[in-house]
Amino acid sequence: MGLLYDLSTEYKTLSIVGMAKNAGKTTALNYLIEEADDEMIRLGITSTGRDGETSDLVTGTEKPRVYLYEDTIVSVPAQLYELAEAGLEILELTKFGTAIGDIMLCRVVESGYVQIAGPVATADNKKMCARMFDFGAELILIDGAIDRKSIAAPETSDAIILSTGAVLSRSLKKVVEETSHIVNLYRLPELEDETARKALAETRGEERVTLIDRDGGVQRLELATGLGGSRFIDDAITEDTQYVYIPGAFTNSVIADIQPEKLKRVRFILKDPTRIFINVMDWRQLIKRGFSVSVLKNIRIAAVTVNPFSPGGYSFEHGVLRDTMQEALPDIPVIDVRM
Known part of the structure; x- marks a missing residue:
């Protein structure tokens, strides 16, 4: 059994949060989607904003596309429905609006690439996740396409998967230090009084x-x-x-x-x-x-994924980033999603 199977026994919703753009968040999402298919876990896939496009709309850098397997429940805005390479069965047209149309909940009937998007408001996202469970999703992955701070908020999901990598710095020490800092902040003690x-x-x-x-x-x-x-x-x-x-x-x-x-x-x-x-x-x-x-409420970190490659043209030696990060965070699973 893989990482996602273990997580699915403890959590129902997981947000994937990137430390920075090009930290490997979409690669991590694809890794988890593929593992879910192997483990026969029916996923719901949504996003806070838009993701799945072939290049980053802000930086213009090329990025991985999101590939979904049959029976996945996915949120797709009306204007992106025709762009899907996967076969999609429309289950429901929701009233959750975005700048590119109202969100449709769809079931993947033929595997392929999909541009996903979802409502930005946390309350709307939670309502939409509830509908995904109604349609048979067993675990929902929420892709943090807007910004790290908002998607990491504890009311968004049961826990987060934090994606980090070489894009943060050419210094391995600094990458590990900054990631550990965020992890330590997210696990601050809750008020007991x-x-x-x-x-x-x-x-x-x-x-x-x-x-x-x-x-x-x-x-x-x-x-x-x-x-x-x-x-x-x-x-x-x-x-x-x-x-x-x-x-x-x-x-x-x-x-x-x-x-x-x-x-x-x-x-x-x-x-x-x-x-x-x-x-x-x-x-x-x-x-x-x-x-x-x-x-008042801290953030549960289910796993950390690392990407040793940077779009800046440099990288860390295979396994070194993962092993060093695991030493710094011994009680959290650390996965190199590029290997």
């Missing part, structure tokens, strides 16, 4: 930077985001402050003016790890300074 969780749940209708005291007292600041608000947050933190909830993006500017002793004393809370926009070196410095953070 139920009193704090309840306090935040009661104020999430209109999100603001929120401070929670040790006795459960709540103070909501007139800040809808922490960006540029570090001086106000610093003024609000007292000896009794235990948590600081930051809605939206979390960057260096959010904490730039918070006094070191206050930064060390409180624990920050974020909705999920995709809100963090801090590089690996700055993050390490924050941790050394005593910074601590929890998330």
